[in-house]
Amino acid sequence: MRKRPERPGGIILGTGVVLVLAFIAIVVLFFVFSSIYPMFVGKCVAVVEINDPITVEGSPASIFDAGYPSSEQLATSIESLNKRDDVGAVVFVMNSPGGSVVATREVYASVKGLDKPKVAYFREVAASGAYYVASGTDYIISDPDAITGSIGVIATFTQMSGLLDKIGVNVTEIKSGQHKDMGSSYRNMTADEQVLLQALVDEVYQEFRSVVIENRRGRLDLAKFDEVADGRIMTGRQAEKVGLVDETGTKKDALLKAAQLANISAESAEDVRICQVSTMSEESGLFTLEGLFRSFQVQNPGVDLSYR
Secondary structure (H helix, E strand, O other): OOOOOOOHHHHHHHHHHHHHHHHHHHHHHHHHHHHHHHHHHOOEEEEEEEOOOEOOOOEOOOOOOOOEOOHHHHHHHHHHHHHOOOEEEEEEEEEEOOEEHHHHHHHHHHHHOOOOOEEEEEEEEEEOHHHHHHOOOOEEEEOOOOEEEOOOOEEEOOOOHHHHHHOOOOOOOOOOOOOOOOOOOOOOOOHHHHHHHHHHHHHHHHHHHHHHHHHOOOOOOHHHHHHHOOOOEEEHHHHHHHOOOOEEOOHHHHHHHHHHHOOOOOOOHHHOOEEEOOOOOOOOOOOOHHHHHHHHOOOOOOOEEEEO
């Protein structure tokens, strides 16, 4: 008898089953390898760079500007490191003048909540809000000539009534209460309003002081700290004498310290395996509509409460 030829449908079905099984096997192998990967190559030190102002809105990339992450994007990237088994410790490379009070607090909370050894390195500038964030780490190393300190709070207002008078512009505001337009650009601030705003600034400043004192407990010279916590800037060397910095050194020193805290064997910085961490979201592409719009956007003058 002549053998009946196989139907094409059966061949296709069999091939499909084989492909599905092969795909499942690859996925399983991937997860198995991912879980044991650190055992073979060792843990890495993640490097997070904070190189820009710390703001709630950030600056999306555009054709005119590389942009920088918002505080939420930055905090999310930092928090995600808790889920990475390959990361043994984290180094925060700081080169920022600080930022808004709310944004700084958001990033600080993510750093403080990181359950891995963490080291801050002050490369060139780590002032005000940037220092606030760094105080949440376990150890701080600064370049000797880096600028840091600037511990304080500032509220900025723009007053344009004189200019408006000269060009013949009259602004009328109808308000529900005496202080509803406090901080308005269209009139001078009253003495009562200055008192109210000073109280607000003082309250936020006391929180800043308390955070630094708590985080640097046992290392901070409180008498010297009271002297320099007036908003002044200082070098890394000067900050070390106050106890705001643990030591002066280089980025390599910071990498070695992080490896040491994580029990990663390394004789030099070159022995430390580094995982670079991206802090920009995937949607922040170079030609995004939001980035293009923000490039031309004029910022509205108003209250700016900042750690700067």
